[in-house]
Amino acid sequence: MSNYTITSLNGGLANVKGFFCDAVNVGMRPDADQGDVAFIRSEPPCDISAVFTSNRFQAAPIKHYQRYPKDFQTNFVLINAKNANAMTGQKGIDDIDTIMSTLSQKIEVLNPVMSSTGVIGYRLPIDKIISAFDKLDFHAKHSDKAARAIMTTDSFKKELAYRVELEDGSHFNIAAICKGAGMINPAMATMLCFIATDADIPKTDMEHLLHKSTEYSFNRISVDGDTSTNDTVMLLTNKLSTAYDKAVFSEVLNKLMFELAMMILKDGEGANKVVAFEVKGAKSDEEAKKASTALSNSLLVKTALFGEDPNWGRIASTIGASGVECDETKLTIHYDELLIYSDTFRELDKEREESAYKIMKQDQFTVTCDLGMGDGAYTSYGCDLSYEYVKINAEYRT
Amino acid sequence: MSNYTITSLNGGLANVKGFFCDAVNVGMRPDADQGDVAFIRSEPPCDISAVFTSNRFQAAPIKHYQRYPKDFQTNFVLINAKNANAMTGQKGIDDIDTIMSTLSQKIEVLNPVMSSTGVIGYRLPIDKIISAFDKLDFHAKHSDKAARAIMTTDSFKKELAYRVELEDGSHFNIAAICKGAGMINPAMATMLCFIATDADIPKTDMEHLLHKSTEYSFNRISVDGDTSTNDTVMLLTNKLSTAYDKAVFSEVLNKLMFELAMMILKDGEGANKVVAFEVKGAKSDEEAKKASTALSNSLLVKTALFGEDPNWGRIASTIGASGVECDETKLTIHYDELLIYSDTFRELDKEREESAYKIMKQDQFTVTCDLGMGDGAYTSYGCDLSYEYVKINAEYRT
Structure with missing residues (x-):
């Protein structure tokens, strides 16, 4: 260029x-x-x-x-x-x-x-x-x-x-x-x-x-x-x-x-933070897109972001529910650079939970899920779901 | 039997x-x-x-x-x-x-x-x-x-x-x-x-x-x-x-x-009402299921239910977004027995808006969408999305 x-x-x-x-x-x-x-x-x-x-x-x-x-x-x-x-x-x-x-x-x-x-x-x-x-x-x-x-x-x-x-x-x-x-x-x-x-x-x-x-x-x-x-x-x-x-x-x-x-x-209705959902290692780009989009759309993930809950369980569950090929022994999950899930590393100790919590307090961070199944990659972007979203949309017409 | x-x-x-x-x-x-x-x-x-x-x-x-x-x-x-x-x-x-x-x-x-x-x-x-x-x-x-x-x-x-x-x-x-x-x-x-x-x-x-x-x-x-x-x-x-x-x-x-x-x-988390989304007149049962499920899952529909907003716009928009075959001149929408949208009847007068509002105040009611395209039918059931849902899910782990 x-x-x-x-x-x-x-x-x-x-x-x-x-x-x-x-x-x-x-x-x-x-x-x-x-x-x-x-x-x-x-x-x-x-x-x-x-x-x-x-x-x-x-x-x-x-x-x-x-x-x-x-x-x-x-x-x-x-x-x-x-x-x-x-x-x-x-x-x-x-x-x-x-x-x-x-x-x-x-x-x-x-x-x-x-x-x-x-x-x-x-x-x-x-x-x-x-x-x-x-x-x-x-x-x-x-x-x-x-x-x-x-x-x-x-x-x-x-x-x-x-x-x-x-x-x-x-x-x-x-x-x-x-x-x-x-x-x-x-x-x-x-x-x-x-x-x-x-x-x-x-x-x-x-x-x-x-x-x-x-x-x-x-x-x-x-x-x-x-x-x-x-x-x-x-x-x-x-x-x-x-x-x-x-x-x-x-x-x-x-x-x-x-x-x-x-x-x-x-400026998403009631949103407080922007999160990048990077999915890689999927069987194909389409599968990566499917998993990534499921994450950015999930109500449970969105409310966990709002609650700044470092539990990776909802991330994993949403990937599993998206229908893409995956395997819990091959999956890894990072919040920014911090590893929070891998086959040999499942329960967060207090120190790592504290670090994860600090990352989630930011206005902006990245959740990276490596499925370990292939070369497919896709990143989508979402925001948290707050009380404010419900308020705006329940009262929109008035 | x-x-x-x-x-x-x-x-x-x-x-x-x-x-x-x-x-x-x-x-x-x-x-x-x-x-x-x-x-x-x-x-x-x-x-x-x-x-x-x-x-x-x-x-x-x-x-x-x-x-x-x-x-x-x-x-x-x-x-x-x-x-x-x-x-x-x-x-x-x-x-x-x-x-x-x-x-x-x-x-x-x-x-x-x-x-x-x-x-x-x-x-x-x-x-x-x-x-x-x-x-x-x-x-x-x-x-x-x-x-x-x-x-x-x-x-x-x-x-x-x-x-x-x-x-x-x-x-x-x-x-x-x-x-x-x-x-x-x-x-x-x-x-x-x-x-x-x-x-x-x-x-x-x-x-x-x-x-x-x-x-x-x-x-x-x-x-x-x-x-x-x-x-x-x-x-x-x-x-x-x-x-x-x-x-x-x-x-x-x-x-x-x-x-x-x-x-x-x-007993849905934070839910106050149960709504049946009956879709009929779809090209096929699969199409009816697609539209009906889109309605019971839509955040915008759920928050409108919570807000008891009789505007049918979000219902129509969600059907349109679901990808099923539809046509605004053939569609009709009822809340229970009350017609709230048809080709010849689009803007709610005060009286009908008041009736629609009364229906929505109930714990339970039916939204019926007739697509006018065929014989496919499906009913799914959803609930409204309240502040309480966000609260429960933001604070679940603690």
Whole structure:
């Protein structure tokens, strides 16, 4: 791979050439200081690729997107919070057309797309959303406002930007805003992510790299194992920088999306710690993935993490229950570098239990399970399950 | 099917001819009023069938059981709480041999079997367990003590007995003790169930009917979706009654195990309500099972039940995420008899929301989802997820 220099920037989407964004509050959200309708706009129109939820009940904005011909260009993404426009049938799609037709009277739009998050099963409040068009500044670069407008149960905004300089001195910018909280697998309680770049990336690379990076990032984290009707990751490029190098772009996109995924996990509903579940020595990568995902999704493991209980029994039991080939005489388990289970070493002495407990007190640590059966490996990331998760989800709608 | 009369009896296992049981506290459990070592004994020796956990790391007592030849008879089941004897390797099996060899000096035992529940990864305290043999009354019929001794996080004992009179005037007795709490699928946080009968059931019927009833009962309930190393269901018969009718016995066994399963669910860790998730109109029974199980396992659904939130959005989203074939224009959802979602009826008015809320306030209700795609049907049973579940599981080991 060519060398490159990557610089982290403040200001999110504002750093990307030709992209504009803003948000306003139209009364869907009680706190008037936080927007509930936002947009991302590109001048000139941009290429777009998207990964959508695998939920069979895809929301209206996703169906609306899919009506456009393959390889369409757009110049406008409209986003709203508090209402998912999901399970709203054909009317939900028609509502988007109505909204976009009003928008086109305010500003020139090309194949505008929409993205929504919020409660399932209610029609969009069209009048409120349309009222935003008189208040939004279509030439602003208010990334912070947009990032805050798309939040639901998120406790902090998720916004990143990089400047990437290639060996030949050319550079491109890439930035993203994102929301998460209770969720998994471009999936649930809705995850939305909008990535804008001015890199000169060909359309074929966009599709491929966006899917690859999604597997590497959002599809490896689990808050609650659920998959929403609205989850969306979008990559937009207007190619205003002529810079591009496929290997570099792929690495940068991985990094950007992985960092966003970790931000989502840290902000998992009620979560206090992020844990990497590294499974190796499995019969195959698929088996490793199965065991690793079982660990990051297990309620018993999640509550043990919250309780900072160093007992490895729930880890072992969850691996056994996942259905992968394993053998208790070949298994080893580490918390960070500390061996806590092997065939010859099963009962924790007080000293080792104390060390394990110290590791578990951290905000972040790694559980490594070597199955000793082959070369398969996979790492997924999870968080603990606290009282707060139950509270947030029991009271969400009120 | 022949007519029969079934009578519910007090006294649990004591009602079954030739079965004896007792329990004592040997100091594994702090509360001296509750036993931690129990036995079930039959005179004469009895036939035995068992269903064990699908967890790959089966505990030592299960491996010990599996060493006996097929169709063996036994006269003694020893049970302990507080220590699962799981992930203890060959030593865990040897420990059982040591214990049973001491037991055989106190009473004549034939192929004795053991069953354990508790923490994973620690050797059994052999001396404590052996000390029970001087205190247990091997000729007692203390079913209540045995039922209470096998409890872990259970908040009430689970014990049932029936007298079944056949058309010809002959009768048999069947009784069971059981423990559950956080668990699913003869599976997790350990479920143990011991069923004793004096019916004249042939060995071939035992295997078949026990598996069938397990599918019908314990395998349809979900507390936390986990599967333990120790889960066990055992059926014992000494045939002291000459009565037997296959169809009647099958129906009675279903009823007994289903009632025990509902008791487990009602006592799910921190659970306040039991919900039946009936899925019908699926492409196939397998698809119906997939959707139904997804509902009873979903964290978002469970917390919505706890919050008594009548929004059907999480139900619909979970079905969509389960991967079954479905279509939002064909789906209908009912809470008990109340329609809360159909293609022409999506937004709940205040009145219907109030009715839905009243249904959800109940201890028990049914969510029926008709997918409108075919004839497949399946019902599973789940419970809500409360603060209490997190508390119990975060603090379990201490």
